[in-house]
Amino acid sequence: MRDDMKPLNEEHLRECVAEAVAGGAPLEVAGQGTKRGFGRPAAADRRLELSALSGIRLYEPEELVMSAGAGTPLDEIEAALAAKRQMLAFEPPHLGRIYGHAQAGGTIGGVFACNLAGPRRFRAGAARDHLLGFRGVSGRAEIFKSGGRVVKNVTGYDLSKLVCGSFGTLAALSEVTFKVLPAxxxxxxxxxxxxxxxxxxxxxxxxxxxxxxxxxxxxxxxxxxxxxxxxxxxxxxxxxxxxxxxxxxxxxxxxxxxxxxxxxxxxxxxxxxxxxxxxxxxxxxxxxxxxxxxxxxxxxxxxxxxxxxxxxxxxxxxxxxxxxxxxxxxxxxxxxxxxxxxxxxxxxxxxxxxxxxxxxxxxxxRRVPVFEPEATPVAALSRRIKEGFDPKGVLNPGRMVEGV
CATH class of the missing domain: 3.40.462.10 (FAD-linked oxidases, C-terminal domain)
Structure with missing residues (x-):
């Protein structure tokens, strides 16, 4: 694999994706890389590392809302919430140890990209149920956003639900906004x-x-x-x-x-x-x-x-x-x-x-379908969605399904 790309801000992220589109060079999208073993191995030439897009941008404890760069470590998010006696109610697991990483929690963007939730899931819902909005760059090298700081700002297509669980195949996230609750x-x-x-x-x-x-x-x-x-x-x-x-x-x-x-x-x-x-x-x-x-x-x-x-x-x-x-x-x-x-x-x-x-x-x-195989009509719909967001297939190709 050639040198990694490590964008420093959202515009730089767009430029990195644009370069990949122009050169036909697929990118493996990652935060800290703690979940590279989750999903199929990406068929990519270079790694797009989002860890520099870090930091809590907004935290209003009284409004139960936080915004952070997608590359912000989950540990940092949880420490800031704990200081105010608050929490991520969906209890995201720290899966890094499964793959041998000391930084077990990974990033907040990775939590939502993989739609991770822990033991409280049956009561509090999945990660996608707590994501209010996001910013990111599509495989068209276009910056876009969806949602807002409160649920009533979410109009039109609820792209937050679509991005959650897409494993970086539809967009490289730059910022996420989510609900928090009292601990x-x-x-x-x-x-x-x-x-x-x-x-x-x-x-x-x-x-x-x-x-x-x-x-x-x-x-x-x-x-x-x-x-x-x-x-x-x-x-x-x-x-x-x-x-x-x-x-x-x-x-x-x-x-x-x-x-x-x-x-x-x-x-x-x-x-x-x-x-x-x-x-x-x-x-x-x-x-x-x-x-x-x-x-x-x-x-x-x-x-x-x-x-x-x-x-x-x-x-x-x-x-x-x-x-x-x-x-x-x-x-x-x-x-x-x-x-x-x-x-x-x-x-x-x-x-x-x-x-x-x-x-x-x-x-x-590579041999076994990592995710549950989809019925033919659902697989066709998934492929059309992928083509809509990433027509050149530069974002994490093959991560979820071979050849897509």
């Missing part, structure tokens, strides 16, 4: 021990439907629970189903007590408070229980009621290990890479869901 006063986690995956999925559905406003629901089989750094979890010697409640102190204590009473007859119960509770959910958010395993990693989204049975079947057929998040609607599964990372077995029985190959050797990611 909870207290966070406790109720642990239920000894449930099987199918039984745990039913229990999580019951907890989600109860009037206790839970914000995290996950299930770790015994082998995965042992990988935790939280003593109550690692030392349980059995599976652990976790239920998180957040909010004002008295309310959290009352709801945690009600949940303990609800599940007391189904196995042992325990509570995690304060630091331990936060440490546990950070592990779940960042997929830490599966990091020490030299295996391919799948992220599978499917109906929450199917998650437990699907996990049991997939582990039996692949010899892999995994756990449930999002109340059972998300499965993380680690399997031996092989020639195809067990793609056929993983993509069975998804019942309308989809499976994403999050980590595997480059050769496997």
């Amino acid at each position: 909870p006063e207290k966070t406790w986690t109720v642990l239920v021990f000894g449930l099987g995956a199918t039984e745990a999925a039913a229990a999580m559905a019951e907890a989600a439907g109860a009037p206790h406003e839970v914000t995290g629901l996950c299930h770790l089989p015994a082998a995965i629970a042992m990988e935790s750094t939280v003593d109550y979890v690692a030392g349980a010697g059995t599976s652990v189903t976790a239920i998180r409640v957040e909010g004002p102190g008295p309310s959290v204590e009352h709801r945690a007590g009600a949940l303990k009473a609800m599940f007391a007859g189904r196995g042992g119960v325990e509570e995690l408070h304060g630091h331990r509770s936060g440490e546990f959910w950070t592990e779940i958010r960042d997929v830490q229980p599966l990091l020490g395993r030299d295996r391919a990693l799948w992220r599978v989204s499917l109906p929450a009621t199917d998650g437990g049975a699907w996990l049991d079947r997939a582990m039996a057929e692949t010899g892999g290990d995994g756990y449930l998040d999002w109340a059972g609607g998300l499965v993380w599964l680690a399997v031996a890479p092989g020639d195809d990372a067990h793609a056929a077995a993983v993509r069975q029985g998804l019942n309308g869901g989809h499976a994403t190959l999050m980590r595997a050797p480059d050769g496997v990611r």
Whole structure:
């Protein structure tokens, strides 16, 4: 690969893309490069690094809104919010460790480009639900913007939803504007021990439907629970189903007590408070229980009621290990890479869901569809959208689909 291009501002970014268009030289679009292993290897000659487009441009805590350069480190965003007792409610995961990067969080632009969300996703929504607007450069080398600082400013086509999850194939983002929310006063986690995956999925559905406003629901089989750094979890010697409640102190204590009473007859119960509770959910958010395993990693989204049975079947057929998040609607599964990372077995029985190959050797990611294959009409629509934003195919070509 030839020398990287590192634009210093939005106009410089436009010039870099214009040069690529004129020379027919595709670009690999990246922030800090922490997620280069996420998606197919880009068929690009040069790297367009956006890390210099950094810095918080606007932060109005009383209005619950922030704007930042797309290359701003996620750690910087979260530190500024924490100083004002605020947060990104969709709890973006720091996935860099999956790919061996010390800078695990990457950039705020990467969070939205990949539409990342953590354990609170089933309650707070995805990253795209929190993006108010953005600025960027299309593959036509044109600066454009969409949305604004408040939802009522969003008129016409909601391009924010389109850009989220496009992995830099439609635009190189220069700035993003997003909603923030107050951080909870207290966070406790109720642990239920000894449930099987199918039984745990039913229990999580019951907890989600109860009037206790839970914000995290996950299930770790015994082998995965042992990988935790939280003593109550690692030392349980059995599976652990976790239920998180957040909010004002008295309310959290009352709801945690009600949940303990609800599940007391189904196995042992325990509570995690304060630091331990936060440490546990950070592990779940960042997929830490599966990091020490030299295996391919799948992220599978499917109906929450199917998650437990699907996990049991997939582990039996692949010899892999995994756990449930999002109340059972998300499965993380680690399997031996092989020639195809067990793609056929993983993509069975998804019942309308989809499976994403999050980590595997480059050769496997070139052979296996990394993202769930689209139906023919949807694939044709995706191709037309790509051609509309990037007719010469210079932005991250092949990152999501071979040849596009």
